[in-house]
Amino acid sequence: xxxxxxxxxxxxxxxxxxxxxxxxxxxxxxxxxxxxxxxxxxxxxxxxxxxxxxxxxxxxxxxxxxxxxxxxxxxxxxxxxxxxxxxxxxxxxxxxxxxxxxxxxxxxxxxxxxxx
Amino acid sequence: xxxxxxxxxxxxxxxxxxxxxxxxxxxxxxxxxxxxxxxxxxxxxxxxxxxxxxxxxxxxxxxxxxxxxxxxxxxxxxxxxxxxxxxxxxxxxxxxxxxxxxxxxxxxxxxxx
Numbered sequence: 669x670x671x672x673x674x675x676x677x678x679x680x681x682x683x684x685x686x687x688x689x690x691x692x693x694x695x696x697x698x699x700x701x702x703x704x705x706x707x708x709x710x711x712x713x714x715x716x717x718x719x720x721x722x723x724x725x726x727x728x729x730x731x732x733x734x735x736x737x738x739x740x741x742x743x744x745x746x747x748x749x750x751x752x753x754x755x756x757x758x759x760x761x762x763x764x765x766x767x768x769x770x771x772x773x774x775x776x777x778x779x780x781x782x783x784x
Numbered sequence: 785x786x787x788x789x790x791x792x793x794x795x796x797x798x799x800x801x802x803x804x805x806x807x808x809x810x811x812x813x814x815x816x817x818x819x820x821x822x823x824x825x826x827x828x829x830x831x832x833x834x835x836x837x838x839x840x841x842x843x844x845x846x847x848x849x850x851x852x853x854x855x856x857x858x859x860x861x862x863x864x865x866x867x868x869x870x871x872x873x874x875x876x877x878x879x880x881x882x883x884x885x886x887x888x889x890x891x892x893x894x895x896x897x
Binding site for chain 2: 672674677699700702709710711712714717759761763765771772773774775776777778780
């Protein structure tokens with residue numbers, strides 16, 4: 669099946685710094701990528717949708733200046749958490765849809781971000 | 785608007801017992817339905833999906849689900865669970881190919897011996 673690689677799996681950063689999370693589709697072209705945030709013991713909340721070559725569409729309540737999303741190629745999307753604060757600590761998961769099979773989304777392994 | 789309701793937040797069962805995890809959805813149009821499993825600190829693994837056709841869908845690890853349009857349900861079942869099935873299970877829906885999945889709140893399945 670299609671593989672989505674998310675890196676890093678865990679990151680600890682100091683408050684006020686920025687962190688970049690990468691999401692790569694390894695064996696398919698991802699025309700659309702989605703970024704989710706998951707709080708402990710809770711469901712996945714959609715943060716934003718990005719299409720290759722265009723600006724991301726953010727869900728209501730998500731600060732686009734804090735969570736910068738770039739989808740510069742058909743195999744790579746990045747999420748940058750800028751000026752991170754402890755309340756940004758969470759589990760972030762990306763998913764990607766293939767051009768040819770757009771009825772299914774493939775998920776990365778997730779990134780555990782801890783801001784200290 | 786679409787929504788997904790997972791009726792049980794926690795389901796404790798004994799090993800080798802059958803289990804059903806319930807999922808109801810609301811949508812005024814045709815839907816695509818999914819069940820995912822998540823192990824601690826990991827991403828989501830697709831168990832099975834319903835796109836069209838047969839309403840009984842078989843997935844990995846011995847799981848199956850039945851799409852019931854009249855009851856707007858997509859319950860997940862397994863006839864005999866293992867300790868290794870202990871995980872979080874999410875039901876998800878979307879009605880248009882290419883759009884983001886909408887997830888339920890999840891059900892924690894705890895299998896004990």
